[in-house]
Amino acid sequence: MTVVLRSDDMRRRNRLRIIQIVRRKGAVSRGEIAQSTALSAATVSTISSDLIAEGILVARGSETGASTGRGRPSVNLSINPRFRHAVLIILKIGAVNVTIIDFAGTVIAHQDFHLDMANLTMDAFRQALVSEIRQTWDASGLDNDQLARIWVGVQGTTDIAGKNVLRSPMTPLTNIPIGRWLSEEFRAPVRIANDCDLIAKALNWRDPRLYSCNFAAILLAHGVGMGLFLRGQIINGTKSSGTEFGHMLFESDGALCRCGSKGCIEAYAGDYAIVRRFRGQPGDMKPASHVVPGEIARIANAAREGDELARETFASAGRALGSGLAGIFALVDPFRVVFVGHGAIAFDLMEPALREILENSNAFAARDIPIDLYVDEMPLVLEGCGIGALSEIDESQADKVSEMARS
Amino acid sequence: MTVVLRSDDMRRRNRLRIIQIVRRKGAVSRGEIAQSTALSAATVSTISSDLIAEGILVARGSETGASTGRGRPSVNLSINPRFRHAVLIILKIGAVNVTIIDFAGTVIAHQDFHLDMANLTMDAFRQALVSEIRQTWDASGLDNDQLARIWVGVQGTTDIAGKNVLRSPMTPLTNIPIGRWLSEEFRAPVRIANDCDLIAKALNWRDPRLYSCNFAAILLAHGVGMGLFLRGQIINGTKSSGTEFGHMLFESDGALCRCGSKGCIEAYAGDYAIVRRFRGQPGDMKPASHVVPGEIARIANAAREGDELARETFASAGRALGSGLAGIFALVDPFRVVFVGHGAIAFDLMEPALREILENSNAFAARDIPIDLYVDEMPLVLEGCGIGALSEIDESQADKVSEMARS
DNA sequence: CGATTTTTTTTGAGGCTTGAAATAAAGGGC
DNA sequence: GCCCTTTATTTCAAGCCTCAAAAAAAATCG
Missing domain, CATH: 3.30.420.40 (ATPase, nucleotide binding domain)
Incomplete structure (x- = not known):
């Protein structure tokens, strides 16, 4: 419900907004801040001189760069790197x-x-x-x-x-x-966050135009995780962070998952699941705790060279992922999805099966969702x-x- | 991102907050408003006299009720019923x-x-x-x-x-x-809203303590719909309102749904699905467009009297609903669920199967979610x-x- | 009927944002 | 090199808003 506002809440919010704008744009003049916030130049001037006095921002007049013509040159403000x-x-x-x-x-x-x-x-x-x-x-x-x-x-x-x-x-x-x-x-102060949530946060920061209101980042690694933004907020449950996308049910009584259950998405699309299937091992075999780096890439190459079992392995991973997404898309309108992690190098092999599942789902707008790939997750985390x-x-x-x- | 605040935003917000408090409490004195908003008595006095002058609120001094003792009696403010x-x-x-x-x-x-x-x-x-x-x-x-x-x-x-x-x-x-x-x-101004969203909104209004942050209202009628609150906001997609919970997939290549797909939750838990199954009709039979009122109650009574087919019919509806919820609970921590509509009269028959599915799901906190029932949906809508x-x-x-x- | 008590209103102060005016700091022209 | 023009920023006075304290209002109690 609406919250009451006091006099200094206003200043608090406007200070924060100015800090955020400087952080995002890197270097920005007071005039540009006034324009993009719709605050008056007077207010921006007052607040920014406070922030400079407190050491949060710095004014770097010398580095304004190429002179833009006549008139007093604008002074760019930046985050003071040494503040904290x-x-x-x-x-x-x-x-x-x-x-x-x-x-x-x-x-x-x-x-x-x-x-x-x-x-x-x-x-x-x-x-x-x-x-x-x-x-x-x-x-x-x-x-x-x-x-x-x-x-x-x-x-x-x-x-x-x-x-x-x-x-x-x-x-x-x-x-x-x-x-x-x-x-x-x-x-x-300390805060612990789930890696998939951090990936989603990073994407949101990198490109708010693509990744702002509704989108999901799916991490394809040893396990399968998801960072989910709905209505501009990270969705991660009331008690724990990180959605358990990898443990949504794909096939009842299906392949064995690390979590002990059967038929989870992860048991088809996680590293260990792909290796297990490609080696012809049974679906109820205990998941390997570790997969040799590069193994997924090798299996992907085999698939690209026509190995039928490898192709089917990735197709089944694609179906599992598609089925999980279809379930979400029945609740929320389809949105942009990003596959992150080394599993994403094989996405071309999973995509046809994934798209087919989505096309046959009831979320008819799901057929053309944009999908992006980031193979290396660590920079994002x-x-x-x-x-x-x-x-x-x-x-x-x-x-x-x-x-x-x-x- | 944070939004900038101007001077009159403060007044706007505080006015709204006071109106909301009076609307919720029905009749409330200025002093109580000041206490529950943390605004000063002076501010509440100023704003409420504005609101009275504008005809939004009325002061009803006479109906204060039993005198509370010494001192100037407080004057209750109420919504002016004739304002609009x-x-x-x-x-x-x-x-x-x-x-x-x-x-x-x-x-x-x-x-x-x-x-x-x-x-x-x-x-x-x-x-x-x-x-x-x-x-x-x-x-x-x-x-x-x-x-x-x-x-x-x-x-x-x-x-x-x-x-x-x-x-x-x-x-x-x-x-x-x-x-x-x-x-x-x-x-x-006109606004069109989905009935399930309205049910959720009504529950949120009736009892914000139970129904505020995360909860779902599931309408069990001819079809199956859901109104979903996450983080205090109605979740309904970017393009359309109303989550399509009833059209999440329960069983691939399963029973025929009104939507034309196969295996939707609704094709097991909707009125027509229950009647179809109880009558021994095939799952791929075209869904009836209408079910006689009271038919579900009759089938429920048959089940309670031991009819095996009727029992299995409701059990399968319970499994379908439980499976959909389990999917959601893999993404968001388990929350309170309300079953609304005449289908809720048979909930006792669906509950064991539904709970069993949840217990066997990976969302281990799902086993004890509270479930409420409202058989008549129209008052809520x-x-x-x-x-x-x-x-x-x-x-x-x-x-x-x-x-x-x-x- | 006056003292006491509780609620509400009034008053004056202080903070915040704003438009306008003033100041600062360039480039351009002669 | 000096003055004018142009653009950016700061200063100033005014208008709102909230708040604490004081004043007023409206009961009860003895």
């Missing part, structure tokens, strides 16, 4: 990636660690994680109070607050309180993590308006 | 219901018309509809300028703007511009239509702030 920093952590099976970015999003430091979480106690995991982050941060030479936010991207589900990892394929541990560990250790962390800092800074007014 | 009126139209197969409500939601006039739309031309439909509304309005004796809003509830899909009926089972006509017909004729129309009038009146300020 964020730590981004990507947890994968067997590895921890730690990245430090400045307030403009530039990578300041990056380290990859191997960490086999399959046999780790809760406490050993905590110690390893903390020491790896500490090591990367110390190497960057930044002051501790520069660390404004920590965002963690994981495969698996988290609680709605983004403080705990509920379940993840990287470890048998459950309810891992990573949020508490890191916020106590590093004295900064990292980017989504970064923009998430920076946006949160933006919001916290916009809220500081009342404190500033007092001083 | 709304016309609500429910289109059903073979019938048009016209209802006129005042600004407090009280029914002023109501007429039911028989209208067989199966064989009507576009123009004949227009003329019949207009004349029936005109007749009801004229009988009410209200001035024409009292008609502030027309809301139409239909089975079928509408465009996103709610101006046209795209497809509906009540007529073979498509793209029916009812919005334009009525707004031209009655000089009032009408109520949703009414609250929709009145809320729109509220919003338009809150926006009048700038005009008032000028005078």
Whole structure:
């Protein structure tokens, strides 16, 4: 329901809007901000000089570039890269990636660690994680109070607050309180997000025109996940993050899935499912925990060279994915879909079967949905993590308006 | 993205909030409004005296009821019933219901018309509809300028703007511009909404504690429809309203649905599907266009008395519904579900099969979702239509702030 | 009938946005 | 090199809006 507005809410919102515009456009003059926000030049001037005084923005008059002709040249405002920093952590099976970015999003430091979480106690995991982050941060030479936010991207589900990892394929541990560990250790707010949600967030940031209101990012990797935007909001349930698209039912009593159920989409379209089928292994065989990198590409090549079993393997993956999408498209009008991850290299082999399922579904508008491909998911996960962390800092800074007014 | 705020947006929002609170609570004092909005008493006083002067609210000091003790008695504010009126139209197969409500939601006039739309031309439909509304309005004796809003509830899909009926089972006509017909004729804004969406809206209005963030209302009637709230918003696609839950696939190559496809949920749980199966007719038999009222209740009684075929008929309906829900619960965490319509009288017969499907699904939190039943859907459809129309009038009146300020 | 209590209105202050005027900082022309 | 023109930004005064405090209103109680 509508929320009541106080006087300073106005300033808060307008500050945030200006920060967001500068963040998106990189460098932009006060006049352009006034135009694109429909705020008056006077207001933009007041707010932006506050933001500069607070160190959030910087004015870079010298780099205005080619003079545009007569008149006082406009001064571009940019995000002050040194205002704050964020730590981004990507947890994968067997590895921890730690990245430090400045307030403009530039990578300041990056380290990859191997960490086999399959046999780790809760406490050993905590110690390893903390020491790896500490090591990367110390190497960057930044002051501790520069660390404004920590965002963690994981495969698996988290609680709605983004403080705990509920379940993840990287470890048998459950309810891992990573949020508490890191916020106590590093004295900064922490948020944990699902990797597919971060991919969707990154796409939304990269190209809001294509990826804004309704779209889905489907990650085709060892498992199958989805990041879903509906009405401009990430849909991820009330209790856990990350939609369980890969575990929608495709065929009752069908192939065995990692989750223990039978017939999930993932059991046809995940890496292990494709390998299992291509090798002629039975559908109820226990899913392999790991697939050799490049294996999917090799099977795809075999299919392209005419191998019938390989062709049928990908066709069946396409049918599983198409059937899941058709189910969603019965609820929400069809929308743009992005396939991300190394499974996307074989999308040409899955597409005919997928499109056929959609065409025969009742969602008649589904036949021509646009589908995009991104084979490498890691840049997207990292980017989504970064923009998430920076946006949160933006919001916290916009809220500081009342404190500033007092001083 | 965040939207910029101007000075008068604040007043607009606070006006709307106060109107909404009075509408919900019926009669409420200025002091209580101040408390529940966190606005100051001064602001509430200013705004509410504006609203009274504009005729939107009325102060009814006399009816304060039992004196609460010492001190100046509080004066309750209420919606002024005579401020404006709304016309609500429910289109059903073979019938048009016209209802006129005042600004407090009280029914002023109501007429039911028989209208067989199966064989009507576009123009004949227009003329019949207009004349029936005109007749009801004229009988009410209200001035024409009292008609502030027309809301139409239909089975079928509408465009996103709610101006046209795209497809509906009540007529073979498509793209029916009812919005334009009525707004031209009655000089009032018109909105057309799907009946299931209206049911969900009504439930949300009746009990926001149970039905607010995520829930679904499933209409079990001749067909099967769904009104879906996610994150507090009605989800209904970008192009059409009403989710097509009934046309999610339950069994590939299964029973024949009204829509022409095979295996839809509706082809197992709709009236015609239950009758077809109970009579031992083949699943590919063309769906009956009409089922005698009370027939479902009779079959349900047969099942309760031990008829095996009847029991299996409802069990299969339960499985179809459960399978559709399981698909949704793989995307969004499980939520409260309401079954509405005469099909709900047999819910006890469907529930075991439905729950079993959910328990065996991967959405492990789905096993205990609360399920409510409302056998009679018409009061909900009408109520949703009414609250929709009145809320729109509220919003338009809150926006009048700038005009008032000028005078 | 006056004191007390509770609700509502009035008043003055402070914050926010805005249009207009003023100022700043270029390029162009002579 | 100097003044005019042009464009960007800042300053200023005015108008709204909300709020806290004071005043007024309207009961009950003794």
